[in-house]
Amino acid sequence: xxxxxxxxxxxxxxxxxxxxxxxxxxxxxxxxxxxxxxxxxxxxxxxxxxxxxxxxxxxxxxxxxxxxxxxxxxxxxxxxxxxxxxxxxxxxxxxxxxxxxxxxxxxxxxxxxxxxxxxxxxxxxxxxxxxxxxxxxxxxxxxxxxxxxxxxxxxxxxxxxxxxxxxxxxxxxxxxxxxxxxxxxxxxxxxxxxxxxxxxxxxxxxxxxxxxxxxxxxxxxxxxxxxxxxxxxxxxxxxxxxxxxxxxxxxxxxxxxxxxxxxxxxxxxxxxxxxxxxxxxxxxxxxxxxxxxxxxxxxxxxxxxxxxxxxxxxxxxxxxxxxxxxxxxxxxxxxxxxxxxxxxxxxxxxxxxxxxxxxxxxxxxxxxxxxxxxxxxxxxxxxxxxxxxxxxxxxxxxxxxxxxxxxxxxxxxxxxxxxxxxxxxxxxxxxxxxxxxxxxxxxxxxxxxxxxxxxxxxxxxxxxxxxxxxxxxxxxxxxxxxxxxxxxxxxxx
Amino acid sequence: xxxxxxxxxxxxxxxxxxxxxxxxxxxxxxxxxxxxxxxxxxxxxxxxxxxxxxxxxxxxxxxxxxxxxxxxxxxxxxxxxxxxxxxxxxxxxxxxxxxxxxxxxxxxxxxxxxxxxxxxxxxxxxxxxxxxxxxxxxxxxxxxxxxxxxxxxxxxxxxxxxxxxxxxxxxxxxxxxxxxxxxxxxxxxxxxxxxxxxxxxxxxxxxxxxxxxxxxxxxxxxxxxxxxxxxxxxxxxxxxxxxxxxxxxxxxxxxxxxxxxxxxxxxxxxxxxxxxxxxxxxxxxxxxxxxxxxxxxxxxxxxxxxxxxxxxxxxxxxxxxxxxxxxxxxxxxxxxxxxxxxxxxxxxxxxxxxxxxxxxxxxxxxxxxxxxxxxxxxxxxxxxxxxxxxxxxxxxxxxxxxxxxxxxxxxxxxxxxxxxxxxxxxxxxxxxxxxxxxxxxxxxxxxxxxxxxxxxxxxxxxxxxxxxxxxxxxxxxxxxxxxxxxxxxxxxx
Numbered sequence: 004x005x006x007x008x009x010x011x012x013x014x015x016x017x018x019x020x021x022x023x024x025x026x027x028x029x030x031x032x033x034x035x036x037x038x039x040x041x042x043x044x045x046x047x048x049x050x051x052x053x054x055x056x057x058x059x060x061x062x063x064x065x066x067x068x069x070x071x072x073x074x075x076x077x078x079x080x081x082x083x084x085x086x087x088x089x090x091x092x093x094x095x096x097x098x099x100x101x102x103x104x105x106x107x108x109x110x111x112x113x114x115x116x117x118x119x120x121x122x123x124x125x126x127x128x129x130x131x132x133x134x135x136x137x138x139x140x141x142x143x144x145x146x147x148x149x150x151x152x153x154x155x156x157x158x159x160x161x162x163x164x165x166x167x168x169x170x171x172x173x174x175x176x177x178x179x180x181x182x183x184x185x186x187x188x189x190x191x192x193x194x195x196x197x198x199x200x201x202x203x204x205x206x207x208x209x210x211x212x213x214x215x216x217x218x219x220x221x222x223x224x225x226x227x228x229x230x231x232x233x234x235x236x237x238x239x240x241x242x243x244x245x246x247x248x249x250x251x252x253x254x255x256x257x258x259x260x261x262x263x264x265x266x267x268x269x270x271x272x273x274x275x276x277x278x279x280x281x282x283x284x285x286x287x288x289x290x291x292x293x294x295x296x297x298x299x300x301x302x303x304x305x306x307x308x309x310x311x312x313x314x315x316x317x318x319x320x321x322x323x324x325x326x327x328x329x330x331x332x333x334x335x336x337x338x339x340x341x342x343x344x345x346x347x348x349x350x351x352x353x354x355x356x357x358x359x360x361x362x363x364x365x366x367x368x369x370x371x372x373x374x375x376x377x378x379x380x381x382x383x384x385x386x387x388x389x390x391x392x393x394x395x396x397x398x399x400x401x402x403x404x405x406x407x408x409x410x411x412x413x414x415x416x417x418x419x420x421x422x423x424x425x426x427x428x429x430x431x432x433x434x435x436x437x438x439x440x441x442x443x444x445x446x447x448x449x450x451x452x453x454x455x456x457x458x459x460x461x462x463x464x465x466x467x468x469x470x471x472x473x474x475x476x477x478x479x480x481x482x483x484x485x486x487x488x489x490x491x492x493x494x495x496x
Numbered sequence: 497x498x499x500x501x502x503x504x505x506x507x508x509x510x511x512x513x514x515x516x517x518x519x520x521x522x523x524x525x526x527x528x529x530x531x532x533x534x535x536x537x538x539x540x541x542x543x544x545x546x547x548x549x550x551x552x553x554x555x556x557x558x559x560x561x562x563x564x565x566x567x568x569x570x571x572x573x574x575x576x577x578x579x580x581x582x583x584x585x586x587x588x589x590x591x592x593x594x595x596x597x598x599x600x601x602x603x604x605x606x607x608x609x610x611x612x613x614x615x616x617x618x619x620x621x622x623x624x625x626x627x628x629x630x631x632x633x634x635x636x637x638x639x640x641x642x643x644x645x646x647x648x649x650x651x652x653x654x655x656x657x658x659x660x661x662x663x664x665x666x667x668x669x670x671x672x673x674x675x676x677x678x679x680x681x682x683x684x685x686x687x688x689x690x691x692x693x694x695x696x697x698x699x700x701x702x703x704x705x706x707x708x709x710x711x712x713x714x715x716x717x718x719x720x721x722x723x724x725x726x727x728x729x730x731x732x733x734x735x736x737x738x739x740x741x742x743x744x745x746x747x748x749x750x751x752x753x754x755x756x757x758x759x760x761x762x763x764x765x766x767x768x769x770x771x772x773x774x775x776x777x778x779x780x781x782x783x784x785x786x787x788x789x790x791x792x793x794x795x796x797x798x799x800x801x802x803x804x805x806x807x808x809x810x811x812x813x814x815x816x817x818x819x820x821x822x823x824x825x826x827x828x829x830x831x832x833x834x835x836x837x838x839x840x841x842x843x844x845x846x847x848x849x850x851x852x853x854x855x856x857x858x859x860x861x862x863x864x865x866x867x868x869x870x871x872x873x874x875x876x877x878x879x880x881x882x883x884x885x886x887x888x889x890x891x892x893x894x895x896x897x898x899x900x901x902x903x904x905x906x907x908x909x910x911x912x913x914x915x916x917x918x919x920x921x922x923x924x925x926x927x928x929x930x931x932x933x934x935x936x937x938x939x940x941x942x943x944x945x946x947x948x949x950x951x952x953x954x955x956x957x958x959x960x961x962x963x964x965x966x967x968x969x970x971x972x973x974x975x976x977x978x979x980x981x982x983x984x985x986x987x988x989x
Binding site: 118120243246249250269275279280283448450 | 610611612613614735736739740741742743762765766768770772773774775776933941943945
């Protein structure tokens with residue numbers, strides 16, 4: 004028995020993992036005919052992270068194959084709000100808001116509660132503005148709205164008056180295609196192939212029909228340069244998420260697309276990649292039980308916090324800082340045991356993008372009332388308590404200071420009176436903060452805490468960037484930025 | 497390419513992991529001469545969990561080999577306090593304390609903060625009393641003291657007037673040896689060998705000299721029945737613990753023996769075992785900066801909480817519930833930025849086992865004073881504030897109710913006056929709640945969330961039993977009990 008190294012041992016394992024019996028032997032012998040396909044950089048996943056990785060790898064000269072297991076491209080990026088945290092942006096300047104990379108960094112550390120990998124957060128904060136500008140100038144997507152998201156110290160998210168994250172997916176796909184990236188949907192990563200501890204290929208399942216794990220057929224793809232995992236999180240994998248946090252069973256819905264099941268992450272685990280902080284799973288506090296999935300409610304809610312107020316309909320009282328981070332708000336709503344009611348008057352509702360308000364009124368998520376009393380009647384809120392709460396909130400607005408929960412009150416927040424709108428809120432599983440451990444170069448760490456050569460990851464599949472609580476629109480920077488870093492570094496091998 | 501199953505694929509990986517090149521081929525061919533050693537059940541680790549697994553596997557008729565990587569047997573079990581949470585014990589009955597398995601279960605869930613795997617906690621709570629009785633009657637270790645530990649609802653820990661956990665290690669080792677268990681120290685688990693997805697052996701490093709990873713030589717051990725991993729936690733692995741929780745860097749010491757580095761856990765990760773909740777790492781709030789390691793302070797502190805009181809020496813004020821769980825107390829001390837001072841008077845110090853008090857006075861951890869004022873002078877505590885705190889605490893004792901932090905006050909808590917003792921406290925990394933995911937049968941879950949055939953785990957190497965916060969002396973039940981379950985089930989294969 005020779006004194007084998009850990010890395011080499013893992014290498015052999017990868018060969019074993021990716022193919023059984025005779026195929027493994029053929030592979031181990033290095034026969035070229037065992038490969039069905041060859042590329043320079045293989046990217047798994049077609050959300051922001053995967054698309055950006057593909058674009059940058061291609062720009063660096065690599066032959067790039069991007070695979071997506073679902074029938075349509077875009078993953079959760081299709082569903083998200085699409086804003087980009089961008090300290091110092093043109094939108095902030097126009098609004099006279101002072102901000103900086105350092106301030107975003109501090110907000111991330113505060114929200115992350117001590118679990119943030121500071122070197123990763125630093126990369127995100129320092130490159131948030133250039134990432135926004137890259138999207139605006141290179142990809143050509145324009146932003147026309149500055150949004151505030153709970154937990155941020157200022158309004159810093161570049162957003163859209165109309166539309167959502169989907170409108171950034173399309174131009175990214177077009178850019179990738181125009182550069183010559185090959186894109187294959189219904190193609191799932193089954194296993195990663197290592198040789199001497201380095202990624203050299205992948206077993207793919209082509210013709211995959213989600214969720215049938217045995218559909219399609221297996222092929223072997225040679226990867227000459229690097230493999231980028233951008234397969235997303237696992238919010239839709241009830242067994243996996245409740246293994247890590249038993250509270251998050253099937254009784255909770257998810258905002259995510261159904262394919263967010265963590266397959267790529269698990270493939271990486273099987274070659275010895277290390278995952279971290281998998282039990283930090285975020286509930287979105289702004290989803291409504293009156294519509295499915297992510298819905299339109301989040302866009303309305305985040306435009307209204309700091310203007311309107313939220314009550315427990317059983318008591319008529321406010322019960323949490325409406326501008327607090329997602330965890331603070333979700334935990335507080337879940338603790339009451341029933342949906343909360345967010346209330347805002349006509350004078351303050353103008354911050355909601357008109358298309359969103361219209362859609363919410365159409366699908367029944369938003370209810371309109373002639374008065375605060377009518378709102379209370381409809382939701383069966385104790386009226387005296389509710390009117391007292393309204394009075395206190397209006398007094399806080401006048402004083403520009405919320406004595407009860409220190410909620411943020413904006414310069415243009417007006418007293419709530421006259422006609423009212425309401426949205427019922429109940430959290431859904433939204434984002435898995437944990438995932439693969441990476442370096443600032445997007446290299447994936449192995450079991451020996453060293454990078455696995457040839458393996459990169461970006462986006463929600465990674466852990467450590469956000470710690471305990473992710474702030475709204477920071478993941479989009481994370482996905483775009485680390486996708487680009489991963490693509491560049493994969494192509495450079 | 498055939499449609500290979502995940503489990504089978506992992507099986508091939510294991511073969512690859514455990515041995516490289518020619519050796520792997522020889523193994524894959526099933527040549528008997530590639531084994532250096534054969535056993536029925538292999539147990540890794542010689543703390544409570546490992547010793548109990550070995551004893552039960554041997555009692556079930558298996559040939560048992562137990563390996564320990566360090567030169568001495570016992571692991572952290574040698575250092576711990578050694579109490580056993582035993583609801584309904586003879587000691588509780590003698591003290592007139594009502595308790596039940598259900599009450600322990602509720603305490604575990606409360607302390608675990610929603611992350612507890614309830615089916616595992618149920619097994620621990622329901623079998624805590626029988627486990628205590630097994631130790632008392634079968635192993636023959638007598639307990640002569642009933643102890644309270646922070647976070648428990650009652651005093652329920654069977655403990656010793658003299659000594660610590662080491663006095664249970666010795667009779668367990670003797671029992672194992674008398675039953676015919678083979679024990680090898682300085683023998684480290686390097687890798688686990690799978691065949692068709694089932695554990696069939698292990699690569700061991702014999703003659704290992706911690707921490708030299710290349711010392712000794714590798715041998716291959718065939719495992720005919722099952723492998724039990726009882727290798728403990730990773731509190732001493734600074735790189736690993738700070739990957740999961742970046743706050744726990746080298747600036748924090750650990751109470752653990754130096755070998756608590758998580759090797760066995762990492763070997764299991766390499767064959768696709770799933771770990772959970774690795775970022776929940778417990779600081780012990782009762783260690784003193786005035787002695788190294790675990791020390792004698794914890795025994796003194798836990799005997800004194802609910803009698804004496806703890807102050808921040810900069811303010812002279814109490815700042816936390818002294819009878820709260822470990823996390824509550826550790827977090828509060830760390831937040832002050834400097835060691836706390838625990839204070840108790842002569843009339844209340846009788847709850848400390850005399851040998852511990854004597855040892856503390858000898859090594860300087862405990863300081864004795866003629867008066868409260870002298871204590872304040874020594875520790876440079878603002879005297880007026882300190883005397884006011886003392887007065888408030890004594891009033892709370894008289895009222896049997898602590899209005900400030902709801903600390904538990906016992907029936908026999910006396911006012912603190914006259915001669916005083918103090919202990920300075922600063923937390924150390926003590927216990928890793930996270931680890932391998934197991935079933936109530938102690939089977940280790942693989943990446944596909946199904947048990948890996950032939951692989952069992954018990955004790956601190958596992959996650960999910962304790963959730964966010966482990967209660968004092970519950971891990972000892974956990975180790976003894978799941979060790980026994982793992983040993984029995986490994987032998988039954």
